[in-house]
Amino acid sequence: MTDMPVGERQQLAPPSDDTGILGWVRKNLFSSWGNGLTTIVLIVAMVWILSGFLEWALFTANFTASTGSECRGGGACWALIREKFRYIFFGSFPYEQHWRPLFAVISMLAMLVLSADRRMWNWRLLVIWSVGSFITFLLMFGQLHIPLSLMLFVALAGGTIGLAMRSAVADPTERSAYYALIVIGLIGLALRIFGVLPSWSLAIAPLSYVETSLWGGLPVTLILATYGLLFAFPYGILLALGRRSNLPLVKGLCVGFIELIRGVPLISLLIMASVMLPLFLPSGTTIDKFLRAQVAVILFAGAYIAEVIRGGLQSLPKGQFEAADAMGLNYPQKTLLIILPQALRVVIPPLINTFIGFFKDTSLVLIIGIFDFLNTANQALVDPNWAGFPGEVYLFAAFVYFIFCYSMSRYSKYLEVELNKGTRR
Amino acid sequence: MQARLIAAAVGLAAVVLGATGPAQAGKDLDAVKARGMVNCGVGTGTAGYMIADSQGKWRGLSVDVCRAVSAAIFGDSEKVRYIPLTSQQRFTALQSGEVDMTMGNATYTLTRDTALGFDFTGVYYYDGQGFLVPKKLGVKSAKELNGATICVAPGTTTELNLADYFRTNKMTFKPVVIEKVDEIRAAFFSGRCDVYTTDASSLAATRAANVPPPQTIDDYMILPEIISKEPLGPVVRHGDNQFADIVRWALYAMIEAEEYGITSKNVDEMLKSENPSIKRILGVTPGMGKALGVDEKWVYNIVKQVGNYGESFDRNVGMGSPLKIARGQNALWTQGGLQYAPPIR
Numbered sequence: 001m002t003d004m005p006v007g008e009r010q011q012l013a014p015p016s017d018d019t020g021i022l023g024w025v026r027k028n029l030f031s032s033w034g035n036g037l038t039t040i041v042l043i044v045a046m047v048w049i050l051s052g053f054l055e056w057a058l059f060t061a062n063f064t065a066s067t068g069s070e071c072r073g074g075g076a077c078w079a080l081i082r083e084k085f086r087y088i089f090f091g092s093f094p095y096e097q098h099w100r101p102l103f104a105v106i107s108m109l110a111m112l113v114l115s116a117d118r119r120m121w122n123w124r125l126l127v128i129w130s131v132g133s134f135i136t137f138l139l140m141f142g143q144l145h146i147p148l149s150l151m152l153f154v155a156l157a158g159g160t161i162g163l164a165m166r167s168a169v170a171d172p173t174e175r176s177a178y179y180a181l182i183v184i185g186l187i188g189l190a191l192r193i194f195g196v197l198p199s200w201s202l203a204i205a206p207l208s209y210v211e212t213s214l215w216g217g218l219p220v221t222l223i224l225a226t227y228g229l230l231f232a233f234p235y236g237i238l239l240a241l242g243r244r245s246n247l248p249l250v251k252g253l254c255v256g257f258i259e260l261i262r263g264v265p266l267i268s269l270l271i272m273a274s275v276m277l278p279l280f281l282p283s284g285t286t287i288d289k290f291l292r293a294q295v296a297v298i299l300f301a302g303a304y305i306a307e308v309i310r311g312g313l314q315s316l317p318k319g320q321f322e323a324a325d326a327m328g329l330n331y332p333q334k335t336l337l338i339i340l341p342q343a344l345r346v347v348i349p350p351l352i353n354t355f356i357g358f359f360k361d362t363s364l365v366l367i368i369g370i371f372d373f374l375n376t377a378n379q380a381l382v383d384p385n386w387a388g389f390p391g392e393v394y395l396f397a398a399f400v401y402f403i404f405c406y407s408m409s410r411y412s413k414y415l416e417v418e419l420n421k422g423t424r425r
Numbered sequence: 426m427q428a429r430l431i432a433a434a435v436g437l438a439a440v441v442l443g444a445t446g447p448a449q450a451g452k453d454l455d456a457v458k459a460r461g462m463v464n465c466g467v468g469t470g471t472a473g474y475m476i477a478d479s480q481g482k483w484r485g486l487s488v489d490v491c492r493a494v495s496a497a498i499f500g501d502s503e504k505v506r507y508i509p510l511t512s513q514q515r516f517t518a519l520q521s522g523e524v525d526m527t528m529g530n531a532t533y534t535l536t537r538d539t540a541l542g543f544d545f546t547g548v549y550y551y552d553g554q555g556f557l558v559p560k561k562l563g564v565k566s567a568k569e570l571n572g573a574t575i576c577v578a579p580g581t582t583t584e585l586n587l588a589d590y591f592r593t594n595k596m597t598f599k600p601v602v603i604e605k606v607d608e609i610r611a612a613f614f615s616g617r618c619d620v621y622t623t624d625a626s627s628l629a630a631t632r633a634a635n636v637p638p639p640q641t642i643d644d645y646m647i648l649p650e651i652i653s654k655e656p657l658g659p660v661v662r663h664g665d666n667q668f669a670d671i672v673r674w675a676l677y678a679m680i681e682a683e684e685y686g687i688t689s690k691n692v693d694e695m696l697k698s699e700n701p702s703i704k705r706i707l708g709v710t711p712g713m714g715k716a717l718g719v720d721e722k723w724v725y726n727i728v729k730q731v732g733n734y735g736e737s738f739d740r741n742v743g744m745g746s747p748l749k750i751a752r753g754q755n756a757l758w759t760q761g762g763l764q765y766a767p768p769i770r
Contacts, residue, residue, distance in 0.1 A: 068747075072638045083479050092481035092507070213508050216481070275514055278521030286523045289508075369469050369509040371477075383479070384472040384747035387634030 057395075068386040077389045081396050084380040088396070091216010091371045100207065101219045104139040107132050108222050116411055118418060129230070140219060142207035148200045149192050156185025164332050212290035216371035218400070220290075224362040224372065228297035229305075229355055235298065236305030241335065243310055254306075261303035266364055269296045274368035293365050301358050308350045312343035345419050352412035356405050373397065453665035454718075457498060457525055465491035466510045466518050466527030472630045473742035473750075474530055474550075475507075483507045487528035489737040490549050490659050492730070493675040494526065497723040502730040516541055519662055526661045526672055533658040545658040546673035549734075550742075551754040551763050553651035554586050555625035557632060560646055562619055567650035571596040576609050576618040578602070582653070583623055590652045610635050624655055629742070629750040642749070651754060667718055674717055678724045680766035681706060682733035684757055689732040692725060706769050713769055724769070734764065 016022070030036040060075030063082065071077035081088075090101045111132030115125055138144055159181030166174065191197045215223075242254035261269070273292040281287070316339060324334040344351075366375035377397040381390055457463055467475040467483060475485040483505075492502035510518050515529035520542065531537065532552075533545040556567050556575075564570060567590075577584050579602045591598050601618045603609045613621040614637050621628065625647060632645050659676065661669045682688075685703050687695045696707055704710040707725050714721035731737065738755060739745040756762025 087477065087479050087481050090481070092477050092483070095480040095482070211506070213506060214481075271513065275517045278517055278523060281521065286521060289523070366469070367511060369511050369514060371469075371509065375469070379470045379477050380479075382470040382472050382476050384630065384633045387472065387630075387747075388636075 068383075068388065071386075071389070076392050078392060080380070080386050080389050080392055083386065084383075084393075085396075087217070088373070088376045088380055088393075089217045091220065091376045092214045093210060093216060093219075094208075094214070097208070097210070100139045100142070100210070101215075101217070104136045104219050105222060107135045107139070108219075108226055111136075112226065116415075118415075133227075136223070138204065138206075140215060140223075141210060143203065143205035143209045146202045146204070148197060148202075149189065151202070152185050152188035152192065154185075155181045156189065159185060165336055212288055215290065217376045218373050220365075220371065221359075221362055221373040224294060224297055224365065225355075225359040228294060228301050228362065229358060231298045232301035232305050235302040237309055237340070239302060239306035240309035240313060243306065244313060258303045258306055261300055262307070266296070266300050266361055267367060269300055270364060270368050272296070289368070290370060293368060293370055297358070297362060297365075301354070304354055304358075305351065308347050308354055309343065311350065312345075312347035313339065315346050316342055348415055348419060349412055352408055352415075356408050359404060359408070360401060373400065451665055451667050453525055453662065454498075454668040454671070457668065461499070462504050462506045463491060463495045463498065463526070464506050464508055464524045465494075466508050466515055466524035466529055467491070468515070468529045469509045469511055471530060471626075472634065473746060473748045474626070475528060484741065486550060486737055486741040487530060487657075489679075489731050489741065490528055490672075490676055491526070493679055493727045494659075494672050496726040496730050497671055497675045497678070497717075497719050500720055500722070500726045502726070516543070516660075519543065519660060522662075525668065526659055528659055530657050531660055533656045537660070542663045543660045544663060544669050545660055546669055547676045548656040548658045548763075549676055550626070550657040552624050552626050552655035552657055553754070554583055554622060554653040554655070555628050555651050556648040557613070557621045557628040557645060558619060558648060560644055564648065567648045567652070568594060568596075570598065570620060572598065573620050574599045574601055574618040575620045575622055576601045576603060576613045577622050578606070578609060579604060586653045587622055614640075625651060625753075626742070626748075626750065629748045633747045633749065647751075649753070670717060671719060674769070675723075675727060676734075677766035678706070678727050678769065679731070679734040679737065680757070680764050681769050682724060682728045683735040683764075684759065684766065687724075687728050687733060688736055689728055689730075692728045696725070702768075702770070 013019075014023075018026075029039040056075040058075075061078050062071045062074050062076070063078045065071040065077065065079040068077070068080065071079055086095070086098060090098050093101050111128055114120055114128050114132075120128060134144075159178045162170075163175070163178040163182070166178075170178070188197065192199075239254050239258060242250045243258065245251045245254070270293060273296040274289060277292060278286060320338055320342065321334070324338040329337065363372055363374040365372050366378065371379065374397055377393050380393050381387060465488075467488060470476050471485070471487075473485055474487045475483060478484050488507070491505045491507070495504045496502040498504075508518065508524050510524070510527065510529055512529065515527045515531065516537075518524050519527050528549075531545075533548060537543055538545050556570065558564050570591075575587065575598050577587055577600055584600070584602070587598070587600070598620075601612060603612055609621065610631055612618060614635065621631070628647050632642055632647065636642055636645060659672050661672055685695075685700070685706065687703065687706070692707070695703055696709055698704060698707075698709075701710070705713055708714055708721035708723065711721045714723050717723065720726070732740070735757075738752065742748045742750045743752065752760070752762060754763045756764065758765040
C-alpha cells in the first residue's frame with residue numbers, strides 16, 4: 001500500500017485541534033505548561049481588573065445626576081461630563097455661539113484629512129489650506145480684517161517663491177504672472193511705506209467678534225498644534241538646510257538657534273513669551289497672548305523638526321548631491337527636486353512622532369493661562385458643585401487625546417507603506 | 426508703521442534706562458472708556474472666587490468686584506473682558522498694561538503695594554491660615570489641639586505660622602509634611618493626621634469637594650481661629666488715581682449697600698427711602714457720582730446687577746454655595762467682622 005505515487009495519496013485534513021480557533025489557542029497560548037499557566041494567570045488578572053473597571057465605569061455609574069452631590073457614593077459620575085462637555089470642548093467661547101468653534105474644528109479636521117491624501121500633494125494643498133484656514137479663523141474670530149499691506153506682501157512672497165521654485169519648468173505665461181505679482185507687491189509696498197496708499201484693510205465681518213482670550217478647549221489645542229507645526233515645518237527645513245550650509249554665518253546662526261532652543265524646556269520659552277516679553281514692550285503695546293504662545297510653539301517645534309530633517313539629509317548618499325551638481329542644477333533646483341523629496345521620505349516616521357509629541361505638548365500652555373483642552377478639563381474639576389471627580393474628567397480628556405494621537409500614528413504607518421512602495425520587493 | 430516703530434524704540438529705551446515717565450492722570454480710565462471694556466485679570470480657576478461655569482461664564486466673589494467696576498463705569502456689569510492669568514503672570518500683565526486691574530487673589534502686602542508700582546484698593550476677602558478637623562475629633566477650638574498630628578505643606582509661611590502659633594500657646598504638635606496638595610488631602614481624609622492647615626478659603630474648598638464618600642461635608646469643620654493675615658484685594662497700576670478711586674469705591678459701595686440693607690431685590694424700593702444716607706448712596710440726592718466721575722446711579726447699577734457684598738459672598742463662597750464658608754472676619758464691622766467701608770458722603 002505504500003507504493004502508491006505521492007500525488008495520488010489521499011490528502012487528509014490536518015488534525016482538528018491544529019487548525020481554526022482551537023489550533024491557534026493551543027499553538028499560541030498553551031504551547032507548554034509554563035505558557036499555559038502564564039495565560040491563565042494573565043486572563044484571571046485581566047478579568048479581575050476589567051470587571052472592577054466596568055463595575056465602576058458602567059454598571060454603577062451615574063449618567064443622569066443633576067448635581068455633584070447626587071453623584072457621590074456610586075461608581076463613575078459621567079453626569080459631570082454631560083454637564084461640562086461643552087465647556088471642556090469650547091471653553092469660554094460665548095455659549096449660544098458654540099456652533100462656531102464646532103465648525104472650526106470640523107474645518108480643521110477636514111483640512112488635515114484632505115491633506116493626508118497623497119493625491120492632494122500638489123497645488124491643491126495650497127488651496128485646501130488657504131480655504132480651510134480662512135473658514136477656521138473667520139468662524140473663531142467672527143470678523144477678519146485683512147490689511148492691504150499684508151495682501152501686497154503675500155503677492156510679493158508668492159511671486160518670489162513661485163519664480164524660485166518653478167523657473168525651470170514654467171511656461172512663459174506662468175513666469176510673467178510671477179513677475180507681475182512681484183512688481184505689484186514691490187510697488188504697492190513702496191507706495192504704502194511712503195504713505196501714498198492709505199492704510200486700508202478688507203473687512204469681512206459676518207459674525208460678532210470673539211477675541212482670543214475667550215477661546216478655549218479643543219479648537220485652541222488644534223490651532224496651536226496644527227499651525228504650530230504648519231509654520232514650524234518649512235522653518236525647520238530652512239534651519240536644517242542652513243545647518244548644512246557652507247556659509248559660516250548662516251551655519252553659525254542656525255546651529256546657535258537650534259542648540260539654544262533645544263537646550264531649554266518649552267515651559268521656559270512659554271514663560272519668556274508671556275512674562276518677560278511684555279516688559280520689553282512699551283507700555284500700552286501688548287501682543288496677543290495666544291499669538292505669543294503660538295510663536296513660542298513654532299520656534300520650539302522648528303528646532304526639533306530641523307534636527308529630524310537633518311537626519312534625513314545626512315542619510316542621502318553623496319552621489320545624489322554630486323549627480324545633481326553634474327546635471328547643472330542650481331541650489332534651489334537641486335534641493336527642491338532631488339534632495340528634499342528623498343530626505344523627507346526617510347524622516348516621515350520620526351516627523352509624525354514629533355507631531356504627536358507636539359500635539360500633546362501644547363497642553364503646557366496651561367501654565368500661561370491659556371485654556372487649551374486639558375486646561376478646560378481642569379477647570380471643570382474646580383467647580384465646587386461638581387468637584388471631586390478627577391478620574392472621570394481625566395479619562396475623558398485622555399480618550400479624546402488618544403483618538404487624535406492614535407489616528408496620527410495609524411496614518412504614519414499607512415504613509416510609510418505608501419511611500420516605500422518603490423523600494424519594497 | 427513708522428510711528429509705531431519709533432514708539433517701540435522710545436519705549437525700549439525707557440525700559441533700558443529704567444525711566445518710567447510721569448503718569449498722565451486718567452489715562453487708564455480713558456483707555457477703558459475708549460475700549461468700552463474693563464480688562465480684568467483673574468486667576469486660572471479657584472472655586473468660589475473666580476471660575477468659569479459650565480457655560481464658560483466667569484463667576485465668583487473676585488469676579489463680582491470686576492463686574493461692580495464695570496457697572497460703575499458703564500452702567501452694565503457685563504462689560505468685562507476676563508483675562509486668565511497664572512500667579513507668575515498676574516503682576517507682569519498689570520505692569521505691561523495687558524489688564525487694567527487684577528483680582529488674582531493677591532495678598533495685600535507693603536512691597537506689592539509700593540515697590541512693584543501697584544495700588545491695592547481695598548480688601549474684598551480677609552483670608553488667613555485655619556485648621557480643618559474631623560468633627561469626631563471633638564475639638565471646638567485650636568487651643569485644644571495640643572499633641573495633634575498636623576498635615577502641612579513644606580517650606581511655606583504656613584509651616585512657619587503653625588510652629589509659631591503652637592509655641593506661643595505652649596502646645597506641641599507632630600507635623601506630617603507633604604509636598605503635593607492632592608497627597609496632603611488624601612493623607613488627611615484617610616486619617617493619617619488629625620488636622621489639615623492652610624488658608625481658610627482653601628480649606629473650605631477642600632471640605633466642599635474632596636471629602637471621600639461615605640463621609641460628608643458635615644463630618645468636618647473649620648476651627649474658628651485664624652492665625653495669619655492674608656487680606657485679598659483688587660490691584661491697579663500706579664498712575665491713574667481716578668481709575669483706582671472707582672475700583673476702590675465700587676467695592677466700598679457693595680459693602681456700604683449691605684450695611685444699609687440695600688439688596689438687589691429691594692434696591693428699587695430703596696430709591697424711595699427717606700434716609701438721607703441711602704438717598705446719597707443711590708444717587709437720589711446727586712453729587713457722589715459726579716465726585717467720582719461716573720454716573721449718579723452708579724451704586725444703584727452695582728447693587729441691582731451684582732448685588733451687595735453680603736449677597737455676593739453668600740452666593741459664591743458662603744452658605745448659599747457649596748463652599749459654606751462662615752462670614753467670620755468678613756462680616757460687617759457692625760456684626761463683629763472686619764468689613765468696613767468709609768462713608769459715601
